[in-house]
Amino acid sequence: MAKKITLSREFLKGLWDENPVLRMLLGLCPALAVTNSAINGLSMGLAVIFTLVMSSAIISLARNIIPKEVRIPTFIIVIATFVTIADKMLAAYFPDISKALGPFVPLIVVNCIILGRQEAFASKNSVSRAVIDAFGMSIGFTITLTILGSVRELLGVGTIFAVQIMPDSFEPWMVMVLQPGAFLTLGLMIGISNWLNAKRAK
Amino acid sequence: MTKSYRLILVLTMTAILSGLLLSFLNLHTKPLIEAHQNNVLKSALSSVLPNSVKTEEKMIENQQFYFGYDKQNRMNGIAFLAEGNGFQSKLRILVGMDETLTQIVKIKILEQKETPGLGTKIETDPSSKSDSEWFPNQFDNLNVQQSISYVKNQEADKSNGEIMAITGATISSKAVVDIINATLNKNREIIRRNTDLTAVSCPAVAGVSENVIIPNLIAEDSEIIVIEGKSYYINRDNSGKVTRVAFTASGVGFQSRIKVLVCMNPDFSEIQSLRILEQNETPGCGTRIIKDIKNEMGQEWFIKQFNGLKVTQPVTCVEKSPKKSNGEVQAISGATVSSETIVDILNNSIRNYRYSYLKQKAN
Amino acid sequence: MVNIFIIFLSAVIVNNYVLVNFLGICPFIGVSKKISPAVSMGMATTFVMTLTSAVSWLINKYILEGLNLQFLQTVSFILVIASLVQLVEMFVKKISKPLYDALGIFLPLITTNCAILGVALFLVLKEYNFIESIIFGFSAGVGFTLAIVIMAGIREELELADVPEYFKGAAITMIVAGCLALAFMGFSGLI
Numbered sequence: 001m002a003k004k005i006t007l008s009r010e011f012l013k014g015l016w017d018e019n020p021v022l023r024m025l026l027g028l029c030p031a032l033a034v035t036n037s038a039i040n041g042l043s044m045g046l047a048v049i050f051t052l053v054m055s056s057a058i059i060s061l062a063r064n065i066i067p068k069e070v071r072i073p074t075f076i077i078v079i080a081t082f083v084t085i086a087d088k089m090l091a092a093y094f095p096d097i098s099k100a101l102g103p104f105v106p107l108i109v110v111n112c113i114i115l116g117r118q119e120a121f122a123s124k125n126s127v128s129r130a131v132i133d134a135f136g137m138s139i140g141f142t143i144t145l146t147i148l149g150s151v152r153e154l155l156g157v158g159t160i161f162a163v164q165i166m167p168d169s170f171e172p173w174m175v176m177v178l179q180p181g182a183f184l185t186l187g188l189m190i191g192i193s194n195w196l197n198a199k200r201a202k
Numbered sequence: 203m204t205k206s207y208r209l210i211l212v213l214t215m216t217a218i219l220s221g222l223l224l225s226f227l228n229l230h231t232k233p234l235i236e237a238h239q240n241n242v243l244k245s246a247l248s249s250v251l252p253n254s255v256k257t258e259e260k261m262i263e264n265q266q267f268y269f270g271y272d273k274q275n276r277m278n279g280i281a282f283l284a285e286g287n288g289f290q291s292k293l294r295i296l297v298g299m300d301e302t303l304t305q306i307v308k309i310k311i312l313e314q315k316e317t318p319g320l321g322t323k324i325e326t327d328p329s330s331k332s333d334s335e336w337f338p339n340q341f342d343n344l345n346v347q348q349s350i351s352y353v354k355n356q357e358a359d360k361s362n363g364e365i366m367a368i369t370g371a372t373i374s375s376k377a378v379v380d381i382i383n384a385t386l387n388k389n390r391e392i393i394r395r396n397t398d399l400t401a402v403s404c405p406a407v408a409g410v411s412e413n414v415i416i417p418n419l420i421a422e423d424s425e426i427i428v429i430e431g432k433s434y435y436i437n438r439d440n441s442g443k444v445t446r447v448a449f450t451a452s453g454v455g456f457q458s459r460i461k462v463l464v465c466m467n468p469d470f471s472e473i474q475s476l477r478i479l480e481q482n483e484t485p486g487c488g489t490r491i492i493k494d495i496k497n498e499m500g501q502e503w504f505i506k507q508f509n510g511l512k513v514t515q516p517v518t519c520v521e522k523s524p525k526k527s528n529g530e531v532q533a534i535s536g537a538t539v540s541s542e543t544i545v546d547i548l549n550n551s552i553r554n555y556r557y558s559y560l561k562q563k564a565n
Numbered sequence: 566m567v568n569i570f571i572i573f574l575s576a577v578i579v580n581n582y583v584l585v586n587f588l589g590i591c592p593f594i595g596v597s598k599k600i601s602p603a604v605s606m607g608m609a610t611t612f613v614m615t616l617t618s619a620v621s622w623l624i625n626k627y628i629l630e631g632l633n634l635q636f637l638q639t640v641s642f643i644l645v646i647a648s649l650v651q652l653v654e655m656f657v658k659k660i661s662k663p664l665y666d667a668l669g670i671f672l673p674l675i676t677t678n679c680a681i682l683g684v685a686l687f688l689v690l691k692e693y694n695f696i697e698s699i700i701f702g703f704s705a706g707v708g709f710t711l712a713i714v715i716m717a718g719i720r721e722e723l724e725l726a727d728v729p730e731y732f733k734g735a736a737i738t739m740i741v742a743g744c745l746a747l748a749f750m751g752f753s754g755l756i
Contacts, residue, residue: 025594025735029679033587070209074216076647080640081220085227088636092234095242102315103686106639110679112591157328172329178317179585180747187732187739194731220640228636292691 007132014136020113021144021186022193027113031145032182034104038161041149043097045142047090047105051082052114052138053131056122060130063123075118076109083108113141144189151185152176242312243296250298250308251279261482263392270298277301280393283312284385288324288377291315297382299346303390309341309382314374321374337375340365341382349383352376430558444468447559450479451551456539458482460491462547466513470556476508476548481540488540504541507531508548516549569700572693576704582680583712584746589680593713594738596671603717604710609671611706613653614684617646618702621685622695642685650675680709715745 020026027048035041055078059066066074087105090098098105108114117137122130150160156176158166166172175181247257247268254270261267270279281298294313299306311325326334333339340358344350350363352375358364367375425436437446447468452461461480466473478492493501500506507524508531511517517529519542524530533541582588589610596606621642629635654672658665675681684705688698719741728737 026591028590028594029587032590066212067205067209070213073213073644073647076643077213077216077220077640080643081223084224084636084639087639088227088231088235092231092238095235095238103683103690106686107588107679107682109639109643110682174320175747178746178750179587180743180750182587183739183743183746187736187743190739191729191732191736194736198731221637224636224640232636 007129010129010132011136014133014138014140015143016140018137019140019144019193020137021141022190025190026116027111027141028186029107030104030111031141031148032179032186034101035145035149035152035182035185036156036177037100037153038146038149039097040100041145041147042142043090043094044101044104045138045145047086047101048108048111048113048141049135049138050086051079051108052117053134054082055079055114056117056130056134057127059118060122060125060127066123071123072115072119075115075123079114079118080109113137148182148185148189151189152181156181246296246310246312247281247298250281250296250310252298252307254279257281263395265389265392267389267393279307282385282389284381286377286381286384288314289316289321289371289373293324293377293381295378295381297386299386303386303393304345304347306341306344306346306382309338311338311378316374317371320368320371323368323371324374324378327368337365337368337378346386349387350379352379429562432555432558434555434559446474447555449551449555451547451555452480453543453547453550455481455483455543456488456537457484458488460540460543460547462544464548464551466552470552470559471512471514473508473511473513473548476505476544478505478544483537483540487537490534490537491540491544494534504532504534513548513552517545519545569697572697572700573704573707576701577708577711578749578752581708581712581749582683582705583709584742584749586683588683589678589709592675592678593709593716593742594735597713597716597720597738600714600717600721602671603713606671607706607710607713610675610678610680610709611703613646613650613672613675614681614702614706614709615699616649616653616702617681618684618688618698618705619695620645620649622688622693622698625689626695638686638689639682643682646681646685680705712745716742719745 014020016023018024021028021031030044030048034044055075058078059075062074083106086108087098090101090105117134121133125133154160154165155173156178158164158170158172173181176185247270248254251257251268251270253272255273257268257270259266259268266283268281269277270281272278278301279298280301280303281296284295284297286293291314293311293316296310296312297306298308298310314322314325316322316324324337327336328334330336340360341350343360344363344365345361346363348363350365352358352365352367352372354367354372355369356366358366365375365379425438427434427436433449435448436444437448439445445468446465447470448463448465450461450463452459454460458481460478460483463477463479464473465475465477481489481491483489483491490497491504494503495501497503507526511526511531512529515529517531519533519538520530521533521535524532531541531545576582580586583590583593592606592610597603624641624645625638629638629641650672657672684702687705688701691701693701716738720738723737723741732740
């Protein structure tokens with residue numbers, strides 16, 4: 001194993017250096033599909049935080065019991081279980097959000113971020129490290145989605161979190177809340193993050 | 203060997219644990235989810251049937267209807283769900299109508315996932331400054347004696363059942379119109395078939411409301427009197443003498459509510475006839491209280507036993523060879539619970555109604 | 566028949582899986598650099614999607630709904646897909662060498678393609694019958710293939726274009742996809 005890095009670095013890497021959406025291009029489907037408003041982006045992010053943290057904790061706990069040959073199916077069952085929990089909890093307590101996210105909550109199962117983190121990290125590290133890594137990754141994911149959602153909502157409807165920001169005279173760019181807007185905004189965000197990174201490296 | 207044994211063990215254990223956890227979760231969340239769905243429906247119902255103080259849901263020919271009643275317990279509205287495909291998603295619309303199904307009172311879009319900003323205007327249109335729900339509100343008090351139609355870029359004539367389509371979302375608008383038209387036509391037929399009970403040979407689910415059925419069953423001129431909160435339907439002969447007293451009563455059968463209409467002699471000593479207004483018992487078993495296809499005594503042998511039955515003593519159920527003079531009727535073998543329920547309903551209701559009626563008469 | 570045609574047209578063009586429903590974005594970005602692997606990926610996906618829709622319809626209808634276990638939907642679908650992909654891989658390897666060479670390396674990637682699980686979940690949501698489900702799965706695969714092949718074609722040309730440095734790779738791909746999605750929006754209203 002590479003040399004141990006501090007826990008705080010472990011957490012921070014998910015926010016920027018290894019940001020799952022912008023740097024590693026993982027979990028793009030939900031990032032594009034549900035971010036037509038800031039609140040939807042945030043809720044999807046919260047569901048991912050829950051699923052990723054819980055399954056990382058369980059899998060790193062059980063990492064010595066799970067035989068190598070069946071690790072992927074085991075991971076998938078664990079992940080699917082927590083996804084279903086998140087899905088049902090949303091439906092029971094936040095029905096409006098659950099309605100807006102639709103089938104994209106169950107689709108967290110195949111979100112590459114989650115399986116990727118289990119395979120690459122949780123199954124090889126201690127519980128505390130795995131949980132911190134999971135928090136970092138999923139919070140990075142959540143922040144990205146919330147920003148993406150806010151930008152699209154601001155330009156497409158003129159509001160952020162349903163609060164009017166733009167003056168009344170602003171003509172909303174309807175296309176931003178439609179599908180093309182998702183691709184365009186994410187493309188620009190990736191470009192900008194590349195640029196920021198290059199500037200920082202100098 | 204031990205290795206593959208361990209593989210299977212780990213996988214099975216994971217699957218079992220996961221299944222257990224999810225079952226517990228399901229037990230906990232299911233009632234919450236259902237309660238929420240009920241609340242949504244309830245608030246939608248009160249918005250589409252604003253003049254009704256209570257609603258009752260009924261399944262007629264596999265179609266769910268919600269009947270609204272006013273303070274005097276008269277039916278004053280019918281609501282139903284209309285479902286179909288919109289432009290890119292399924293639409294579910296709750297339609298509230300007057301009791302004759304000729305005018306829409308209000309509609310409510312319960313579910314849609316149309317194109318954001320365009321098709322979603324069928325539910326709300328945030329770009330409209332005056333009325334964000336202008337599209338669904340067009341259906342308020344819309345005359346639908348003919349089918350609803352939509353117009354583009356011109357004023358809609360509401361008395362002709364016209365509404366204005368949404369610019370840029372004609373297909374979604376058309377879908378709403380088509381779905382309501384189709385469901386309305388179907389439901390009109392169902393209501394028409396089931397309102398006139400005398401024409402229905404096997405009223406598996408009968409009755410739209412008492413006000414509709416009763417006049418069809420009893421002579422047109424029967425008068426309704428209310429004593430101590432109980433409704434009696436009275437028939438008189440030419441000299442004004444009471445010839446028949448009828449009332450309705452209900453109870454819980456084997457698996458459904460059973461509602462009967464009892465016609466009696468004015469002195470409450472004998473049942474003239476009995477009719478089942480409503481039941482949803484086990485098909486082929488409990489439903490034989492209405493129609494017993496295989497019996498050689500006639501399909502309606504069970505219900506006909508009550509014609510002319512003496513009820514000075516409580517009615518009893520026996521398994522075979524009943525004595526009519528003793529107030530005995532024969533139970534349907536295989537549907538004893540349903541048979542006994544009817545006898546119980548009769549005994550309870552006759553006692554109650556007889557008491558109030560004879561007391562009133564004595565005064 | 567009309568119904569089936571509408572499902573086909575809707576899944577391929579109007580509600581294209583990638584460009585309208587955002588399913589299967591990872592392989593769409595990852596495997597769209599050259600046309601020929603894009604075609605193979607599309608074919609493998611179509612193949613698995615069609616099978617998945619048939620199997621998951623049966624499972625949902627006769628096991629989950631039959632036993633009132635709908636809450637196990639996600640878990641069972643993903644397990645079915647994972648094992649189906651394995652099975653298909655072994656089967657193809659055994660019977661046809663050329664087919665295996667064409668599809669082989671893409672099959673394992675498909676398990677985590679959310680478009681597949683998406684098909685399974687959508688067909689339950691849309692309450693399709695058995696035949697409709699199979700058509701839907703097949704058409705969704707065709708739609709995926711269409712999108713990924715168009716994208717690969719554009720990206721081959723893009724190699725020669727003068728793209729700003731920071732936008733090379735994923736960023737410009739996203740923006741091109743945005744333009745494609747804009748073009749596909751023109752089809753809305755077709756059905």
